[in-house]
Amino acid sequence: MTAFIKKECMELTRTGKLLILGIIFIFFGILNPAMAKLTPWLYEMLSDQFADQGLVIGEVTVTALTSWTQFFKNAPMVLIVAILLFSGLFTNEYHKGTLVQIVTKGLSRNKIFISKLFTVYGAWTLLYLVYTGITLCYTVYFWGNDGVTNLAFGIFMYWLFGIFTMSSLVLFSALCNNSGQVLLGTGIIFFAFILLSYIPSIKNIIPSRLMDGLTLSTEGAVPSDFTEALICTFILIAFCDIIGVLVFNRRKL
Amino acid sequence: MTQDNYILRIENLEKSFGDKKVLRGVNLSVPPKKVFGFVGKNGAGKTTTMKLVLGLMTANAGEIFVNGEKVTYGNTKTNRFIGYLPDVPEYYSFMTPKEYLSFCGEITKMDKKEIRTRSEELLKLVGLGEEKHRIKGFSRGMKQRLGIAQALLNRPKLLICDEPTSALDPLGRKEILDILVAAKEETTILFSTHILSDVEHICDEMALLNEGKIIMQGSIAEVKSKRRRNSMEIQLERKEDSDRICRFIRGSIKTDRINIDSFCTIDKSAKCIILKDEALLPDILRYLADNSIPLIRIEKQEATLEDIFLEAIK
Numbered sequence: 271m272t273a274f275i276k277k278e279c280m281e282l283t284r285t286g287k288l289l290i291l292g293i294i295f296i297f298f299g300i301l302n303p304a305m306a307k308l309t310p311w312l313y314e315m316l317s318d319q320f321a322d323q324g325l326v327i328g329e330v331t332v333t334a335l336t337s338w339t340q341f342f343k344n345a346p347m348v349l350i351v352a353i354l355l356f357s358g359l360f361t362n363e364y365h366k367g368t369l370v371q372i373v374t375k376g377l378s379r380n381k382i383f384i385s386k387l388f389t390v391y392g393a394w395t396l397l398y399l400v401y402t403g404i405t406l407c408y409t410v411y412f413w414g415n416d417g418v419t420n421l422a423f424g425i426f427m428y429w430l431f432g433i434f435t436m437s438s439l440v441l442f443s444a445l446c447n448n449s450g451q452v453l454l455g456t457g458i459i460f461f462a463f464i465l466l467s468y469i470p471s472i473k474n475i476i477p478s479r480l481m482d483g484l485t486l487s488t489e490g491a492v493p494s495d496f497t498e499a500l501i502c503t504f505i506l507i508a509f510c511d512i513i514g515v516l517v518f519n520r521r522k523l
Numbered sequence: 524m525t526q527d528n529y530i531l532r533i534e535n536l537e538k539s540f541g542d543k544k545v546l547r548g549v550n551l552s553v554p555p556k557k558v559f560g561f562v563g564k565n566g567a568g569k570t571t572t573m574k575l576v577l578g579l580m581t582a583n584a585g586e587i588f589v590n591g592e593k594v595t596y597g598n599t600k601t602n603r604f605i606g607y608l609p610d611v612p613e614y615y616s617f618m619t620p621k622e623y624l625s626f627c628g629e630i631t632k633m634d635k636k637e638i639r640t641r642s643e644e645l646l647k648l649v650g651l652g653e654e655k656h657r658i659k660g661f662s663r664g665m666k667q668r669l670g671i672a673q674a675l676l677n678r679p680k681l682l683i684c685d686e687p688t689s690a691l692d693p694l695g696r697k698e699i700l701d702i703l704v705a706a707k708e709e710t711t712i713l714f715s716t717h718i719l720s721d722v723e724h725i726c727d728e729m730a731l732l733n734e735g736k737i738i739m740q741g742s743i744a745e746v747k748s749k750r751r752r753n754s755m756e757i758q759l760e761r762k763e764d765s766d767r768i769c770r771f772i773r774g775s776i777k778t779d780r781i782n783i784d785s786f787c788t789i790d791k792s793a794k795c796i797i798l799k800d801e802a803l804l805p806d807i808l809r810y811l812a813d814n815s816i817p818l819i820r821i822e823k824q825e826a827t828l829e830d831i832f833l834e835a836i837k
Contacts, residue, residue, distance in 0.1 A: 273629030277615065284617035366613040371673070374577050374607040377630045378598045519597050523579060 271381045274372070278389040287355050288393070294351050295397045299404030302340035303412060306332050334413040335487060338421065341405045342484045345428050348401055352432070353439055353460075356390050357452045360443035360518075369523045383444065383518045387511060390436045398429050423493050424483025427500070431480040434503050435460060437510035444518040477503040529588075530555045530604075530681050530711045531576065536585035538571055545571050547735035548585070553728075555680070558707050560726035560743075561715040562828075564836060567732045569715040570610070573685050576713075577607055590680050603631070606674030606710070608684040612666050616659040620651050620669050623658065624676055631677040638676075645672040649702055664695035671702050675710065682712045688721055700725050719828040729828075733836045746831060754824045755798040757807070760817040765789050765796055771810050772803060797824070 282288040310330045317327050363369045373379060402425055409415065435456065442455035463478040473479060479499035485491040531553040538546040545568045553559045563569050574580045576587055578599030587594040589601040614623055621642055628638030646652045649668035658669070667687055674682055684703065688696040696718075703712055704725050716722060722729055723743065730740040739746055759765055772787055788797045798804065804821075811818055 273626055276629075277618075277626055280622075281615065281617060367609065367611075368613050368615060370577075370579065370609060371607065371612065371614075371627075372630060373579070374602050374605060375627060375631050375677075376600070376603045380598070 271385050274377065274382060274385040275388060278385060282389070282393060291352060291355055291393070291397055292400065295348050295401040296404060298344045298348050299401040300408065302344060302405040303337040303408035305340045306336040306409075307412060309336065332413070333417055334409050334415050335417050337405060337409040337413065338418055338424075338487070339484060341402075342424070342428065342481070345401075346481070348397070349432050349435060350460075352394055352397065353435065353453070353456055356393070356436070356439060357443075357449040357456070359386055359390065359440070361447065361449045361452060364447060364523060367523075373523060379519045380515055383440075383515045386443075387437070387440050387514070390440060391433060394432050394436050395429065398432060418487045420486040420493055424486050427480040427483045427496060430500070430503055431477055434477050434480075434507050434510075437507045437514070441510040441514040441517070444514045444521060475499055475502050477506060528555070529553060530590055531713060532588040533572070533576070534586045534588075536572065536575060536587065537583045538568070538575060538580065539583055545735055546575075546582075546585075549732070549735065549737055551730055551737055551740070553681070553711060553713055555711050556707070557727040558703065558712045558714055558725050560722035560729035561713055561732065562717065562719065562722055562729055562832065563715075563732035564717055568735050569732060570685055572732070573607075573683055573713070573715060576683065577602060577605065603677075604680040606677070606679035606682045608667070608670040608674045608682070608687055610686040610689065611663075612670035612673075614658045614666070614669065614673075617657060619657055620646055620654050620672070623669070624673060627673050627676050633677055641676055641678075642672075645675055648672070648705060650698070664691050664698065667691065667695070667699055668702065671699070671706065675706055679710055682706060682710045684712060684714045686716055687714070688716065688718060696721070719832055723828050731832065731835055738835055739831070743828075747825065747828070749831075755801060755804060756820075756822045756824050757796045757798060758819040758821075759794055759796070760819055762794055764816045765794065767814070767816070768796055768807060768810070771807070775803060775806050794819075 309332055313327050313330045320327055369382065372382065415421070438459045439452060439456045442452045446452050446455060463476050466476050467473045467478040474495070475498040477499060479496060480503060482491070486493070529552045531551070533549055533551040536546050536549040537544070549568070549572060551561075551572075561569055561572070571580065575582050576589065576594060578594050578596050578601070581596040590604045592601050592604075594601045615626075618626065624642040624645065625638055628642065633641070643652065646654070649672045651665065651669060651672065654665075658666070661669070670687070671682075671684075674684075687703070688699050691699065700721060703714065706712060707725075714722075714726060726743060728740070728742050729746060730737050731746075732738075739749070741749075757768070759768070766789075769787060769789065787799060787803075789795070790797065798807070808821075810816075
């Protein structure tokens, strides 16, 4: 299994996928504090135009919270980019027939599936750490980190939401034959939960609740408010992984 | 030979795709240390049979045993005995041949030292020893050669090659056949093809698959002997001599009521006589010598595998 994970990592680096993802995650990581830093200047620039229209802009105060607001706003963007680039993780191999030779060499399908799952989990974790780390460094440097509560928990929750999305991507990769279908399936799950979050009775127990990490600082939410959503997400991750491995064991390569 | 001595044994194998029955009770036994030709026209079911042996498909009926162990679908353990070369092998193009073999060695749990020595030995055997580039730019022939190297890496007891020469130019084909002949020293080779000259060239035994059934199986000599002909071909320098010989034959058999065609025929160019009864040959040779008739060649007509194949699938 280590050999297959090594191969996956080699593929990520040599095909340039990791580089592209790295650049995008770093870009958004820098963008979060940059946007916060530039906000007063932008408002100042536009204030004359607003004044003509009768709008008066008062003094804009930027804090660490402004930067973290950007962080949580841009997090879906980086997640979508990761989904796009990982959508061919299995299907490219089905298409080329490369897995056939690996299976005929005696590597069990379970190990192939788990290796690929660990690779996307690992890549998402690493890239998310980079994204978070950059925002954290700049934010602390410019504004300190006052006024932000339970930040680590909020960041962890979004990471877990990413892990859930990656699990559904891997499940659809085991089910579907091409990356378009994988994208469609994962996209439907992703947006379905966002739509479901508008239904008050279930919004607190579904995985999309984990995207609301900012409410820990802005709306006085506490970590225990997310217990049900966390349990639900863990169950769904396990469900996706177990069904995924069962499907992959029976599918035609 | 007892049943367990066969490296591969297929019993009553059946496979359908929808309504289409591809295999209708295939029975096949491959003895060890042989090159076994698995012959059939396109669509006969060769690749399906091989995929079933590799556990890549489920059979509708029948059983397959590799080295005495039963093959199951999905995670079959019997694959540890098998090296597989698909018809169009595909690799991780971002790796070099050495890296790919090293990766294959690691997943088959070979130790590092063995991977290194075996990879070098095999890459040299297939003529890729000096190749440092990534697989991305490889030609078909190079990919096939690398395919043989990866298939032989963990010293499999059975090497399955699915039409390895079909898509190659004559030089590439010869290279692959030479490598397979060299590989015969250490493994049994099941070699599927529809190129009969390749079978004649390297195989010890063969089976002919037609319409989902094995219709002929045995050593190449046995298969050929089943359709052996006793005819001789006599090629003469001058056209007019052909008629003289026919007249002589008619005289030798001392009757003109018997149809001469059952004894000999003259081909279109009128320079060749096909003699259907060898018994007449000494008399004809004497007649040729006595009359100083110039001769180009006399040859015993052997049935080629192509004749046998065409006749069998009629």
